[in-house]
Amino acid sequence: MYNPGKIITILVLFVLLITAPILLNIGKASEPPAPSLDTAAIEQLDEKQCIESKEFMRTHHPQLLSDWRQQAVREGETEYISSSGAAWEMSLENNCLQCHSNRSEFCDSCHTYTAVELYCWDCHDGTKGAGAAK
Numbered sequence: 001m002y003n004p005g006k007i008i009t010i011l012v013l014f015v016l017l018i019t020a021p022i023l024l025n026i027g028k029a030s031e032p033p034a035p036s037l038d039t040a041a042i043e044q045l046d047e048k049q050c051i052e053s054k055e056f057m058r059t060h061h062p063q064l065l066s067d068w069r070q071q072a073v074r075e076g077e078t079e080y081i082s083s084s085g086a087a088w089e090m091s092l093e094n095n096c097l098q099c100h101s102n103r104s105e106f107c108d109s110c111h112t113y114t115a116v117e118l119y120c121w122d123c124h125d126g127t128k129g130a131g132a133a134k
């Protein structure tokens with residue numbers, strides 16, 4: 001006999017069976033990175049902020065660093081004025097790595113995840129402190 005209840009039960013079981021591998025995998029598939037902000041310099045900040053908004057930094061830091069490099073090395077310009085009006089030195093080691101001194105837990109946690117390999121560290125070895133490229 002035609003039994004809607006039974007058909008629905010079978011359908012539900014069927015859908016569960018098909019999707020089980022996907023459902024069971026949720027949370028297991030490579031976790032998105034959680035860049036650590038746990039450094040002494042950031043700990044000391046009154047306002048836990050980057051040089052620009054978090055959203056801007058997330059999307060634009062490669063371009064920003066590329067511009068800085070160009071301006072600092074080729075044009076001898078060393079000061080960056082952020083959108084809030086604060087002045088910052090255009091430098092990888094004397095700027096970014098002063099706060100983000102935990103390079104591997106911060107920068108590289110994202111880069112490894114997205115398979116970006118930074119050759120910057122060949123010369124700017126942040127582990128040696130400011131100005132190591134000199």
Ligand code: HEC
Binds near residue numbers: 073094118122124
């Ligand atoms: C082959 C070595 C080398 C590599 C690789 C390299 N740099 Fe540099 N970089 C230098 C040197 C040398 C200077 C000049 C340092 C100075 O005058 O204080 C410099 C200066 C800079 C500056 C401006 C001044 C400063 O002290 O930071 C920035 C910003 C910069 N590099 C960013 C980068 C970024 C970003 C990368 C990777 C995409 C990179 N560099 C890769 C050698 C290198």
Ligand code: HEC
Binds near residue numbers: 045
């Ligand atoms: C004065 C300390 C300081 C300096 C200098 C600094 N940062 Fe930050 N950065 C922070 C803090 C604090 C946060 C977290 C901001 C928030 O949560 O709103 C952050 C956030 C970020 C983020 C976003 C991380 C995320 O989870 O999405 C990126 C990317 C970043 N910084 C890159 C850089 C780069 C590249 C430089 C150098 C050009 C730099 N920062 C310089 C303190 C700093």
Ligand code: HEC
Binds near residue numbers: 065118120
């Ligand atoms: C929230 C994640 C995240 C954090 C934190 C982060 N990056 Fe990145 N970074 C990326 C992604 C994603 C790319 C690739 C972007 C693209 O190709 O457009 C990238 C690209 C770059 C590039 C350009 C590389 C290339 O070869 O084009 C540089 C330079 C760079 N990051 C420097 C840094 C530095 C220095 C820090 C730490 C101070 C840092 N990033 C922290 C996600 C991050």
